[in-house]
Amino acid sequence: MKKKLAFTSLIAALISLPSQAEITFNGFASIVGGTTTSSNDNLYGYDDNFDFKEGSLFALQASSDLGEGLGVTIQLAAKGTDDWEPEFKWAFLSYDATDELRILAGRQRAPFYMYSDFLDVSYAYPWITPPTGVYDLIFDTYDGLSAIYSTSFGDVEASFHGIYGRITDKFDAFGETITPNVGDLTGLATTFTYDWLTLRASYFIADTTMPFSDLEGLAHGWSQAGFEDVANNTRLSEDSSSFLELGFQINYDALIIVGEYTNLEIENSPLAEEDSYYVMAGYQFDSILVHVTYGVDENVNDIYTSDIPYGLHPDIDFLKGATEGFLYSQESEEEYVTVGVRYDFHDSAAFKLEYTDFTNKNNNSSDAGLIRAAIVTVF
Amino acid sequence: MKLFLKAFPLLVGLLSSSVFADVAVIVNPSNNSELSKSDISKIFLGKSKTFSNGESVKAVNLKSNSAIRDNFQKEVLGKSKSQVKAYWSKLIFTGKGKPLKEFDNEKEVVSFIASNPNAIGYVDRSKVNDSVKVVN
Numbered sequence: 001m002k003k004k005l006a007f008t009s010l011i012a013a014l015i016s017l018p019s020q021a022e023i024t025f026n027g028f029a030s031i032v033g034g035t036t037t038s039s040n041d042n043l044y045g046y047d048d049n050f051d052f053k054e055g056s057l058f059a060l061q062a063s064s065d066l067g068e069g070l071g072v073t074i075q076l077a078a079k080g081t082d083d084w085e086p087e088f089k090w091a092f093l094s095y096d097a098t099d100e101l102r103i104l105a106g107r108q109r110a111p112f113y114m115y116s117d118f119l120d121v122s123y124a125y126p127w128i129t130p131p132t133g134v135y136d137l138i139f140d141t142y143d144g145l146s147a148i149y150s151t152s153f154g155d156v157e158a159s160f161h162g163i164y165g166r167i168t169d170k171f172d173a174f175g176e177t178i179t180p181n182v183g184d185l186t187g188l189a190t191t192f193t194y195d196w197l198t199l200r201a202s203y204f205i206a207d208t209t210m211p212f213s214d215l216e217g218l219a220h221g222w223s224q225a226g227f228e229d230v231a232n233n234t235r236l237s238e239d240s241s242s243f244l245e246l247g248f249q250i251n252y253d254a255l256i257i258v259g260e261y262t263n264l265e266i267e268n269s270p271l272a273e274e275d276s277y278y279v280m281a282g283y284q285f286d287s288i289l290v291h292v293t294y295g296v297d298e299n300v301n302d303i304y305t306s307d308i309p310y311g312l313h314p315d316i317d318f319l320k321g322a323t324e325g326f327l328y329s330q331e332s333e334e335e336y337v338t339v340g341v342r343y344d345f346h347d348s349a350a351f352k353l354e355y356t357d358f359t360n361k362n363n364n365s366s367d368a369g370l371i372r373a374a375i376v377t378v379f
Numbered sequence: 380m381k382l383f384l385k386a387f388p389l390l391v392g393l394l395s396s397s398v399f400a401d402v403a404v405i406v407n408p409s410n411n412s413e414l415s416k417s418d419i420s421k422i423f424l425g426k427s428k429t430f431s432n433g434e435s436v437k438a439v440n441l442k443s444n445s446a447i448r449d450n451f452q453k454e455v456l457g458k459s460k461s462q463v464k465a466y467w468s469k470l471i472f473t474g475k476g477k478p479l480k481e482f483d484n485e486k487e488v489v490s491f492i493a494s495n496p497n498a499i500g501y502v503d504r505s506k507v508n509d510s511v512k513v514v515n
Contacts, residue, residue, distance in 0.1 A: 026471050073474035099428050117473040124465045344461035378468045
């Protein structure tokens, strides 16, 4: 009965809304061309064939104000790297409970990073894309709820963005497509801005399940050999995961300095713990911004099979070899420097040019140089 | 000659500051809210949605090719054209803000504000008439 009442009043509320709610359309696009500087180099999906598809994207957003604080926003983005298959990045109902409190329900961006909320809107930041070494979580969107509380303490503006939801979007890794379950994704992102200084911190936890068939096979082998602990570590099943981000931004006259540090850990899993950071400094000369970024990306794995000796049994030797092969393959220590310019040549468009020098300290065959040029726009 | 070179930027500075001063921020005459420069800035950056008297704000812009808008953004918001655009695109594409209503000319802004008690806008000081109140 109560449910019926609530439903009836919702219908009543919807009926009483203006019948022709205005729909606003906005969009943005990046057309990015890039190539690595030598024939053996591969980086961020680019090789030595000049490519226009990998980094290019188009997005269209429709939003409507339903009145009484209620709104709908839908954003559809198509990326070259996904063969232009469009995907909903945002699709939510918003409710402005007060001027300071906003509730979102539906599909939305997880506020993992400083630039997460407008991750694909290249017009809104200096680079063509934010540094890949830090911005490399497989997921950027979740389905669930969030609450954004924005307020100010004297001269300090503060925002608290809490989320709860789940991610089950298919993705490709290790040569297969899987449907993950990142469940009970819970987190908080806080941002404080005082005049020229912005400080940000975010922390998220989740239970992660990723059924990769090769790892499942190895885990099954360990389980049959009686090593349940090793089997559990090898299987990516409901593993508690955490993600931490700390960031700052300084906008002082023509000077811009930005830095972000992130740590990702999936406990009892064969995936490495990842520590990444970058620092960027830029200077605005009228309509030209010149910037340089230095970043480091470190993946360290727990080799949890190391105290199992070789020689116990040929099957165990095989399992140990295969498992450690995988564990070591996840480790890396990478470093990159990106220099770039942004030229605001038009009211709604900017031209960007960047060169990235990438170094892999563990494996110098994957060192690479990458040149990218982009025209980015909002409309 | 050197003196002239020094005096020249100063002169340009004086000229351009007098241009800024010609931007009048206007509200409906019935609006009795206190508005500091920082209040106005917060309104036009979508951070503040109510006047000090508790009424919700309806801020309006001139089209982006307007020189008055450029001056207003530089002077009051302290941001260049592309900085403002980048700032607003963050709000728009996260669903946090809707673009402000835009008018083709100052006459339309004045008449909109004259007929909307909660509206705020800006025009060249020479375009102000009795139907609106200047707050800066």
